[in-house]
Amino acid sequence: MAEKMKCPKCGADLPANAPSGLCPQCLMKAGMNNSGKDKKAGPSELSSADTTSATPPGGFEPLEPKELAEKFPQLEIIELLGHGGMGAVYKARQKQLDRLVALKILPPEVGQNPAFAERFMREARSLAKLNHPEIVTVYDFGHTEDGLYYFLMEFVDGTDLRRIIQAGEITSDQALAIVPKICEALHYAHKKGIVHRDIKPENILLDAEGNVKIADFGLARLLDKPTSAYTLTQSGQRMGTPHYMAPEQVEHPKKVDHRADIYSLGVVFYEMLTGELPIGRFAPPSKKVHVDVRLDEIVLHTLEKEPELRYQHANEIKTDVETVAGKDQGANVSHKRQARYHPSTSAEAC
Numbered sequence: 308m309a310e311k312m313k314c315p316k317c318g319a320d321l322p323a324n325a326p327s328g329l330c331p332q333c334l335m336k337a338g339m340n341n342s343g344k345d346k347k348a349g350p351s352e353l354s355s356a357d358t359t360s361a362t363p364p365g366g367f368e369p370l371e372p373k374e375l376a377e378k379f380p381q382l383e384i385i386e387l388l389g390h391g392g393m394g395a396v397y398k399a400r401q402k403q404l405d406r407l408v409a410l411k412i413l414p415p416e417v418g419q420n421p422a423f424a425e426r427f428m429r430e431a432r433s434l435a436k437l438n439h440p441e442i443v444t445v446y447d448f449g450h451t452e453d454g455l456y457y458f459l460m461e462f463v464d465g466t467d468l469r470r471i472i473q474a475g476e477i478t479s480d481q482a483l484a485i486v487p488k489i490c491e492a493l494h495y496a497h498k499k500g501i502v503h504r505d506i507k508p509e510n511i512l513l514d515a516e517g518n519v520k521i522a523d524f525g526l527a528r529l530l531d532k533p534t535s536a537y538t539l540t541q542s543g544q545r546m547g548t549p550h551y552m553a554p555e556q557v558e559h560p561k562k563v564d565h566r567a568d569i570y571s572l573g574v575v576f577y578e579m580l581t582g583e584l585p586i587g588r589f590a591p592p593s594k595k596v597h598v599d600v601r602l603d604e605i606v607l608h609t610l611e612k613e614p615e616l617r618y619q620h621a622n623e624i625k626t627d628v629e630t631v632a633g634k635d636q637g638a639n640v641s642h643k644r645q646a647r648y649h650p651s652t653s654a655e656a657c
Contacts, residue, residue: 369395369412378451382410393526398462407462408446417530418454427456430529433501434458441492443512443522463522465514472508472578479598482579483632485511488519489572490625496524497565497621504528504563506571507551508578550574550584554612566614569621573609585610601631 372384375397383400388409390396397410417423431448438444447459468485471477489511496503503510504527512520549557553570556563577585580602581595591603605627611617618624 372397375410375412378453378455379410382408384410393523393530399459401459407464409443409460409462411458411460413456413458413530415455418450418456423456424450427529430525431458433499434525437496437499437501437524439492439495441488441519441521442496442524443520460522461520463512463514463520465512465520467509468511468513468575468579469508471513472582475582477579479580479596479602480632482576483628485513485519485579486572486576486628487625487632489521489575490621490628492519492521493565493568493572493621494625497568501525502528502563502565503568503571504556505548505551506568506575507548508575511575550586553614555614564614565621566617566619569609569617569619569624570611570614572621572624573606573617576609577606580606599631601627605631 369387369390372386376382376384379399381402383402385398385400388396388398392414394411394413397412399408399410400406401408417427427448427450431445435445435448443463444461445458446461448457450456468477489506493503493506501524503521503524505523506521510522512522514520551571551574553563553567556567574585577583577589577592580592580598583589583595585606591600592598592606593600593603605624608616608618609624
């Protein structure tokens with residue numbers, strides 16, 4: 308019988324299926340210790356709904372669980388997890404299956420657009436077909452009699468990457484374990500023609516076993532008006548998260564493709580390694596913290612302003628990150644670029 312692996316930091320047994328370098332106990336502790344910084348934050352938080360930058364002033368007030376239960380008799384509505392510009396998320400239980408789920412209610416105003424119903428059904432069917440271990444599963448979708456559109460999704464009992472980063476507990480080894488999992492999910496979705504459009508730490512979840520899950524695939528596009536990829540709200544804000552948006556999402560929104568997700572992943576990767584965002588004229592990661600200099604090449608390649616100069620596919624990032632992580636310590640990363648200082652313009656443009 309093989310001896311169980313233990314976390315060198317806390318001594319806990321590591322699950323056999325935990326990604327290399329990730330200790331679920333350490334990650335959960337970091338997320339829980341930091342949860343007090345945000346209203347409604349906690350280890351069961353599913354989504355970025357309470358942190359989206361597009362929240363209209365004084366807008367969307369979520370229903371209380373008791374009120375919502377009247378609209379969903381098949382569910383036991385347990386608690387509100389978070390809310391914001393992209394809707395509200397509730398922890399619920401399917402009574403018949405005795406299964407915990409996450410219920411996402413979209414902002415009520417989306418149903419006022421006559422064209423939304425058809426677009427919702429089309430996009431939701433595509434999202435429900437995503438079947439990947441690193442993507443939060445959509446179980447059901449639809450709308451209530453009074454016009455509330457919703458998704459019923461897999462409930463992830465864990466924390467999100469935002470809280471772990473804020474707690475300052477993430478190591479470079481953990482970042483090198485998390486990023487390939489994100490890449491696997493993105494590559495799978497991109498092959499099916501689905502672009503996330505809002506990759507950020509709040510949408511990257513880690514469950515109690517250390518598994519990585521991406522939430523809210525395609526939601527930014529679904530909640531947008533058909534005439535533009537990122538619409539303006541009445542307050543003049545763009546739907547999306549400015550610091551993580553690729554330049555073309557701001558400058559040429561109709562031309563956005565899967566490479567926008569690659570840029571956003573680069574921002575997240577930089578933030579995981581350094582604890583900072585790559586805003587303005589920023590230093591490569593190895594100039595900020597003690598990490599392998601080859602990571603500079605990878606991160607800067609993802610953050611190229613022009614999509615044609617970035618990695619073209621997420622699996623290319625995965626290959627290079629795994630090379631640095633130790634599968635072939637003597638190898639060079641595939642693109643063999645010289646690491647350099649790189650000006651980012653996406654945040655300034657917003």
